Amino acid sequence: MRALVWFRCDLRTRDNTALAEASSAADDGVIGVFTICPDQWREHDWGAMKVNFLLRNLRELSESLASINIPLKIVTTPRFAGVPDALDTLARECECDALYFNREYEVNEQRRDERVEAVFRKAGRKVYPLHDKTHFPPGELRTQQGGWYTVFSPLKRSWREAFKAIPEGEGCKRVRRAPSARPDTGVKPDKVPEKVEGFDPEADRPDLWKAGEDHARDRLRAFIDARIDDYKDKRDFPGVNATSTLSPYLALGVISPRQCVEAARAANNGQIDSGSKGVVHWIDELVWREFYQHILTGFPRVSMGSAFKREYERVTWDDDEEMFEAWKEGRTGFPIVDAAMRQLNQTGWMHNRLRMIAASFLTKDLFLDWRRGERYFMNRLVDADLGSNNGGWQWSASTGTDAQPYFRIFNPTAQSERFDPEGDFIRRFVPELKGLDCKQIHAPHERARHLFAKLDYLEPIVDHKKARERAIKALESVKP
Ligand SMILES: Cc1cc2nc3c(=O)[nH]c(=O)nc-3n(C[C@H](O)[C@H](O)[C@H](O)COP(=O)(O)OP(=O)(O)OC[C@H]3O[C@@H](n4cnc5c(N)ncnc54)[C@H](O)[C@@H]3O)c2cc1C
Structure with missing residues (x-):
């Protein structure tokens, strides 16, 4: 038997359930495949940081697989709809009798996998969807x-x-080794592309996020x-x-x-x-x-843009484009929020405490829809993951399961004083404020008023106290 192993969010040879199972069952070799779906990825709000990091990891994976005689094939098709036929063709060309993959749990991914499974079974091939994530x-x-x-x-x-x-x-049962060398199939690996159309190849930080x-x-x-x-x-x-x-x-x-x-x-x-x-x-x-x-x-509705707590679908969020742009670019006048957003924009990653502060600020202080923030994070994060991102956003917006109660709202200045007491993190990402001391830096518009004109920094775009009261009232009003 010759096996086709379909890699998705499991780009490794060690402790990979599908690869391990396929390798031990297939006596006539193993072929690997990865599917690139640029349009679908864009629809899922994937960004260039994630895609470029993915390509670099794919290259490493391809080399590791080649060293054990498993060629990695690359199939590109714009959307998931093209995947079943593309994989079926590949399986025919490479004479594979069975398909192995580790399950993904997002709705569109599950539907795609069901279609692939149906096409393979119809062609008389075995399919082994496994659990690994x-x-x-x-x-x-x-x-x-x-x-x-x-x-x-x-x-x-x-x-x-x-x-x-x-x-x-x-x-x-817990951690599996990488498979040993497999029988040579004579199938050649494909070159992993340098870039994917529509994703800026320059948006990559290999200095921070080494691959492999x-x-x-x-x-x-x-x-x-x-x-x-x-x-x-x-x-x-x-x-x-x-x-x-x-x-x-x-x-x-x-x-x-x-x-x-x-x-x-x-x-x-x-x-x-x-x-x-x-x-x-x-x-x-x-x-x-x-x-x-x-x-x-x-609760598949959470991966389709719905609030976990249904009553929060009745909230009428604000729709202020300028506020949203200021938040995205780190120009809110709240140093900790600005430092957080600039960390995201420059590195593709944000510290967990800051994700909570930035998300709370967008949803409670600016009263903008959490889905807008979720999409922006998804598009910028190198670790973008639908489950954790959606979970984190719905936690912060109080719309999720086991979430922050709607009346407990982060005060960005207090959070800043507590979690960046010396202001060192702010100074790293908001250099305009590097001359301020550790008291002034958390609220320069109040505490460094005399220096403000020289700072090239911004007045706060919102009054936190008023915004808080307004958010509580609005969120309270939709409670059953
Ligand atoms: C609004 C918001 C959005 C988020 N979006 C994502 C996302 O897209 N992808 C993502 O991986 N995480 C997300 N998180 C969770 C968390 O912020 C990151 O996982 C964490 O900051 C990653 O840093 P680390 O690897 O150093 O984590 P560590 O503190 O070292 O934790 C180890 C691992 O545990 C997991 N983890 C840690 N905290 C959480 C958490 N709160 N929720 C779920 N998993 C967690 C991560 O896989 C992490 O790598 C989000 C959180 C919030 C509040």
Whole structure:
């Protein structure tokens, strides 16, 4: 049997369920394939940072696969609709009898996969859709009543129990090795393109986001060796290098969640819920990622632009284009918000605390629709991931599952004083303010009034106190 392995957001050879299963079953070789769908990607708001990072990882993957005699083919078709026929043709040309892939849980991706499966089965080929993206398939962990979890903490408890029930010593059930060399099929790999039409090749930061699974493993190792124990205490401070910065690698599957959890647990005497506070908290964050995949699957409306809490569909958001542009460009006059947005625009990444502050500012202070912010983030983030992005935005807008209550609204100045007390992070991204001291820098229009004319900085575009009252009133009014 010869297998076709379809790579999607699992761009690695180690601990890749579909690749491992195909490799052990196929005695006549394995072919890899990746599908590039530029129009569909644009419709899904993918941006150039993500696409260019993806291409670089694809090149690394292609080389690793070639070293074990697995050629990586590249198929380009504008939209998902073209994928079934394109893969069917490839399978025929390369004489593959079976298709293996790891499931994706977004609605359009699931529909695409169903169509591919139907075409392959019709042609008499076997299809093996496998689970790989999270530790447990979405929906496998259920409430006592058999329902889907909609609150994080009980899901986390259930996740921990299920994780502990995986028998000790069966490391291979958790992390799989890369396959050894496969029989040579004589099929040649395709060249991975340098760019994808419609995505600016210049929007790339290889200096910050090196590609490849070896690099992702080094990044994980460096975090665990030097920073994980302090993670709980330092993770909220954007000026401190305290988090793993593995999100772009997890989003494209350059590293697996199992590799992350296993490495953290190994550094904590095998424990996931006691011992190092940092390790326990970091694993909890990985479970948040899994929680949002679970929500995406159980409540598909969230991946189709709807609020998780339906009553919030009745909110009439403002529609001020100038305010939106100012937020996007980091010109709001709130230094912490501006520093956050400039970090996103320059690096393709934003610290989690800042994502919450920037999202709260857009939805509560500017009272603009969370979907606009969600789209902008999706388009700019190198780690863009529908589940986590939608989850984070709906949390901030109070429209989501287990979200920030609508009446608890971040004060951007207070957040700034608390989480960037010296103002170092602000100075890095808002150089106009670098001459201010650590008191002035959080609210220059009030505290450095005498210097303001010389600063080349902006007055705040909104009065936080008034905006807060208005948001609470408006959000309260739609409650059942
Ligand atoms: C408005 C908003 C939008 C977001 N959009 C995305 C997104 O598109 N892609 C994305 O991967 N994350 C998103 N997040 C979650 C979080 O901000 C990032 O995962 C985190 O900042 C990545 O940094 P890190 O890798 O250093 O994380 P670490 O703190 O080292 O955490 C380890 C991993 O756990 C996961 N994780 C951590 N925090 C969260 C969280 N709150 N929700 C879900 N998973 C989490 C990530 O995979 C992360 O890489 C968003 C959060 C908010 C509030």
